[in-house]
Amino acid sequence: MSSSVAAPADPVGAVLPEAGARRSRWSALSSSPSLRVIGKRLLIAIPVLWGVTFTTFLVLNMLPGDAASALLGINATHAEIQALSRKLHLNEPVLVRYWRWLSAAVRGNLGTSLASGQSVSSILAHRLPVTFELVAYAIVITLVVSLPAAILAARRPGGVFDRLSMVVSMSGLSIAQFVLALLLILLLAVTFPILPAAGWVPFTQSVGGNLKHLTLPALTIGFPLACFYTRLLRADLLEQMRSEDYIVTARAKGLGTWRILTRHALRNSVVGLLTVIGLNLATLLGYTVIVEEIFSLPGIGQELLTAIGDRDAPLVEGIVLVFAAAVVLVNLVTDLTYGVLDPRIRHGRSPI
Amino acid sequence: MAVLPSEPILSVKETDELAPAAFESYRWRPRAGSLGVWIPGLVVLALLFACFLWPLIYKIPSPVRGSILESNLPIGSPGHILGTDTVGDDIMSRILYGGRVSFEVAAAVQAIGLVLGGLVGIFAGFVGGVREAFVMRILDVLIAFPAIVLVLAIVDGLGASELHVIWGLCVFSVPAFARVSRAATLRLREQTFVLAAGLSGSKRTRIIFKHVVPNVLPQLITFALLGSGVVIILEATLSFFGYGIPLPGPSWGNMIAQGAALMSVYPRLVLVPSAFLFVTVVALNSLGDGLRARWGVER
Numbered sequence: 001m002s003s004s005v006a007a008p009a010d011p012v013g014a015v016l017p018e019a020g021a022r023r024s025r026w027s028a029l030s031s032s033p034s035l036r037v038i039g040k041r042l043l044i045a046i047p048v049l050w051g052v053t054f055t056t057f058l059v060l061n062m063l064p065g066d067a068a069s070a071l072l073g074i075n076a077t078h079a080e081i082q083a084l085s086r087k088l089h090l091n092e093p094v095l096v097r098y099w100r101w102l103s104a105a106v107r108g109n110l111g112t113s114l115a116s117g118q119s120v121s122s123i124l125a126h127r128l129p130v131t132f133e134l135v136a137y138a139i140v141i142t143l144v145v146s147l148p149a150a151i152l153a154a155r156r157p158g159g160v161f162d163r164l165s166m167v168v169s170m171s172g173l174s175i176a177q178f179v180l181a182l183l184l185i186l187l188l189a190v191t192f193p194i195l196p197a198a199g200w201v202p203f204t205q206s207v208g209g210n211l212k213h214l215t216l217p218a219l220t221i222g223f224p225l226a227c228f229y230t231r232l233l234r235a236d237l238l239e240q241m242r243s244e245d246y247i248v249t250a251r252a253k254g255l256g257t258w259r260i261l262t263r264h265a266l267r268n269s270v271v272g273l274l275t276v277i278g279l280n281l282a283t284l285l286g287y288t289v290i291v292e293e294i295f296s297l298p299g300i301g302q303e304l305l306t307a308i309g310d311r312d313a314p315l316v317e318g319i320v321l322v323f324a325a326a327v328v329l330v331n332l333v334t335d336l337t338y339g340v341l342d343p344r345i346r347h348g349r350s351p352i
Numbered sequence: 353m354a355v356l357p358s359e360p361i362l363s364v365k366e367t368d369e370l371a372p373a374a375f376e377s378y379r380w381r382p383r384a385g386s387l388g389v390w391i392p393g394l395v396v397l398a399l400l401f402a403c404f405l406w407p408l409i410y411k412i413p414s415p416v417r418g419s420i421l422e423s424n425l426p427i428g429s430p431g432h433i434l435g436t437d438t439v440g441d442d443i444m445s446r447i448l449y450g451g452r453v454s455f456e457v458a459a460a461v462q463a464i465g466l467v468l469g470g471l472v473g474i475f476a477g478f479v480g481g482v483r484e485a486f487v488m489r490i491l492d493v494l495i496a497f498p499a500i501v502l503v504l505a506i507v508d509g510l511g512a513s514e515l516h517v518i519w520g521l522c523v524f525s526v527p528a529f530a531r532v533s534r535a536a537t538l539r540l541r542e543q544t545f546v547l548a549a550g551l552s553g554s555k556r557t558r559i560i561f562k563h564v565v566p567n568v569l570p571q572l573i574t575f576a577l578l579g580s581g582v583v584i585i586l587e588a589t590l591s592f593f594g595y596g597i598p599l600p601g602p603s604w605g606n607m608i609a610q611g612a613a614l615m616s617v618y619p620r621l622v623l624v625p626s627a628f629l630f631v632t633v634v635a636l637n638s639l640g641d642g643l644r645a646r647w648g649v650e651r
Contacts, residue, residue: 047489048493056502056505059505059509060509063506063508170634170638170641173637174581174630174634174637175630175633176585176589176630177585177589178592178593178605178608179608179626179629182622183626186616286500286501289504290589308501308504308505308508309508316501316505319501320501
């Protein structure tokens with residue numbers, strides 16, 4: 001057996017060293033846990049994305065009303081509607097139309113909007129940055145509020161700050177988004193006119209104006225989420241502090257509560273928090289529809305409301321596809337950051 | 353047929369009492385006291401009584417077709433405790449009838465979700481294998497979906513009405529219940545008493561309905577209570593955007609929408625229904641939390 005160690009057992013590698021090296025590099029890559037996770041998740045994503053577009057198409061087509069009559073209004077004659085239907089291929093069977101859309105979509109062509117005639121990808125390119133910025137801003141607000149709040153609350157469970165944060169977060173969880181939006185407008189735009197209540201300034205035009213216009217919408221999305229994450233993180237931190245052995249070790253080393261919380265418990269709790277943020281993204285994208293409508297932001301959510309009203313199937317499909325892909329991708333990135341945060345996962349004993 | 357559990361049946365379970373307490377202060381746990389259940393419970397009962405029974409006992413003004421001569425009366429006007437709105441309808445009466453709509457929608461959506469989603473989840477969790485994977489992939493699709501898109505499409509397509517709002521919102525509730533009940537069933541399936549029932553020759557349906565369902569139910573009920581707050585918010589949101597209860601029908605959401613245009617002049621038109629919406633949801637959420645603490649069920 002020792003001879004096989006001395007002389008390489010791999011004849012290909014001996015003859016063609018380059019090929020052998022390439023192969024071993026490949027095998028190292030394919031055995032890397034994070035790559036395996038990426039591959040597995042991307043494979044699962046394909047049927048999920050397909051299911052999302054198929055469901056949307058079916059639902060849009062099963063409902064009464066169609067794009068032709070929605071676009072022409074109530075005064076259109078039967079003949080006009082028929083003509084437009086034929087022009088937009090609406091009189092073909094659902095599955096035929098879905099197949100046409102799908103076969104174009106996998107080649108990267110998302111079609112043109114039935115209502116405006118613009119290409120769906122150019123509409124998405126115009127509208128996505130607004131929504132993306134809104135979501136990013138909201139998540140920043142969420143983390144800036146919830147991380148310190150949860151740590152402070154977990155420092156003294158049952159203490160004044162803990163109880164206060166629980167009351168505030170219960171209120172935040174129980175308030176409707178649109179009510180919060182109206183209250184924020186009433187308080188910060190009407191009574192104390194500090195921030196604009198509606199409208200949008202592009203980032204390239206004025207950075208300050210851009211952030212100003214986004215603050216109220218981002219607060220509307222961020223505050224309830226922050227409340228949710230505060231409760232979640234606090235509960236998890238308390239659980240860690242109560243039952244984990246490594247806390248006992250840290251305590252035995254003579255570390256103080258504060259240091260154990262921020263350096264040891266938080267690191268473990270944040271893994272769970274990240275999962276929840278990833279899982280919540282679909283809901284969060286749903287909120288942008290509400291918030292963009294109230295604050296009249298020209299984002300993708302507002303476009304979606306119009307597109308649904310128009311039964312504009314290609315546009316709705318494009319937006320839904322982007323939403324679903326974002327959810328899948330973010331969950332994938334979340335899974336990968338586990339490895340960065342938790343060495344147990346990084347070194348292959350992966351629970352996922 | 354059934355495989356014996358690989359782990360020893362009698363194992364000492366590590367409880368919190370046995371665990372070392374690194375910090376005295378972390379021994380503190382919220383009391384699973386009765387106050388956390390009774391106070392929100394009474395608030396919910398009071399709201400239910402006011403919305404469903406009070407209009408039968410006491411004659412209150414009609415929620416619709418108010419006189420335009422009596423429009424914009426302030427809070428505390430004789431005959432109109434909370435005043436009237438811009439078209440002269442009594443606000444208190446609209447609040448009570450609107451609350452009725454909210455509770456009806458929440459109860460219907462959660463009941464459909466509990467029965468349908470609960471059964472799907474229990475079935476998937478219990479049979480396992482390909483059938484479970486199939487159900488879970490469908491649920492994955494529904495969960496990767498911004499559900500509001502489906503709800504808006506359904507409600508917009510069918511037309512605004514209370515019944516259509518209920519159908520639309522079931523898109524949220526059924527998959528959520530299915531997930532919760534599947535997770536609970538998976539835990540139960542490994543337990544000794546379920547195994548014992550299988551070994552003693554009980555049929556699968558009997559095990560499901562006699563052993564699994566009664567154990568999953570408390571968790572599903574707290575989940576239904578917690579979720580009903582969300583359903584009430586969603587109904588109000590749909591009504592706010594004109595996809596829910598059509599005017600002049602009363603709903604908290606469309607009252608707020610009506611008031612929003614005049615918010616800077618008459619803030620009460622927005623604040624009064626908002627306050628009712630908020631108190632209702634806080635009470636339902638706290639009640640769910642309290643019950644969960646009391647019954648010791650996990651999230």
